[in-house]
Amino acid sequence: MEGRTGEEPAWFNEPCILGIDEAGRGPVLGPMVYGCAFCALSQKARIAGMEFADSKTLTEEKRETLFEALKEDTSIGWAADVIHAKDLSSQMLRSEKKSLNAISHDSAMGLIRGALDKGVNLVEVYVDTVGDPEKYEQRLSEKFPGVRMTVRKKADSLFPIVSAASIVAKVTRDRALRAWVFEERGVEYGRQFGSGYPADPETKTWLAANVDPVFGFPSLVRFSWGTCKPLVAKLCVDVQWENDDEDESESTSARKNRRYESAAPGRHSYFKSRQLQQVTTHL
Incomplete structure (x- = not known):
């Protein structure tokens, strides 16, 4: 799992919000990445003015610029869970098969647990839904009592902290694909694989x-x-x-x-x- 390193800042003790979004759920190539961004509740209005938006609506150059700005901003924390293609397929094809939704839910809960384990005082969490939003919200609320959960469709366009998480996830996945090194020996694979989506x-x-x-x-x-x-x-x-x-x-x-x-x-x-x-x- 990738994320901000170093000494935990004092604002971790303040009431905090966290947003979660994913990138690469549909493609047949490359990893699926879950990203989160979090900050003090007192910074909520400032985050709204930082031009974060649904990453799919932004150019690659703009996403890269925003991600670098986010990484340099000491008032924002972030983390990314990179789930590689072979791990996705192995879980989905093993004898006790695990659905893509279940893998997604586990990744999101892992990001929340990771923030709590770092000492972040989470009071609100916003998640872009996978599956039924009401059932997902209920499951998260049961898993993390005391944290107010909000699960919505298109959350990356509704909540700026989820928009920031969308940037984290999308840029992390794009960089992983650009830097991909094939582990297979003695075989040359071209890199003209298009978008990676099944219909391409x-x-x-x-x-x-x-x-x-x-x-x-x-x-x-x-x-x-x-x-x-x-x-x-x-x-x-x-x-x-x-x-x-x-x-x-x-x-x-x-x-x-x-x-x-x-x-x-x-x-x-x-x-x-x-x-x-x-x-x-x-x-």
């Missing part, structure tokens, strides 16, 4: 060109996304797993996709990161 033709072309018939996609790719499954079925070799005999009715494409769902300890990181397990085939 450039992204779809890049995915089709960079799927290995045995090892699948590089670690930049969220291989659990629906965009990837037909490519695996079409372009990857079939894999016979030891437990295939238990369910002979399972389709070929389903068996191919399930290649990602098992792993063993002590194996090369390439296999472990993709949840691949070696099996023995008797001819």
Whole structure:
């Protein structure tokens, strides 16, 4: 988790507000990032005048400028939780599957807990919703009694502290993509992958060109996304797993996709990161 470091300022003891937003929930490439920003309640009006806005409405240059200003401002705290593509997919495809909403909720609660653990006297928290806002708000209120929770749709355009969190999340994700170093050895991947969103033709072309018939996609790719499954079925070799005999009715494409769902300890990181397990085939 990234964030402001150093000695905690005195204003942490004052009543404080915190906003939370995410970036990169929908793309098939790269991390999903949850960001938060927080400040003393007495600074609420000043934050409203700092030109923070929904990051999607700002140019990249403006977002970068605002983020650097936020980092230099000692009256504002911030943190970011970067959840990488392979971690998202591993959680969503493991035997006890975890939904993207559940992953998102856990990340948001982790940011709130992180601020409280630093000694921030949180009295109000504002969150851009994932799922039903009323249920989400109730869950947060039960998890953090004594903190007034406000969960809304489009919170990044309603509350300046959430707008600031939106800047944190978006810039952190953009920088992570620009600085991305492919961990796969001996393979050259182009970087012309477009926006990373499933509907982007450039992204779809890049995915089709960079799927290995045995090892699948590089670690930049969220291989659990629906965009990837037909490519695996079409372009990857079939894999016979030891437990295939238990369910002979399972389709070929389903068996191919399930290649990602098992792993063993002590194996090369390439296999472990993709949840691949070696099996023995008797001819």
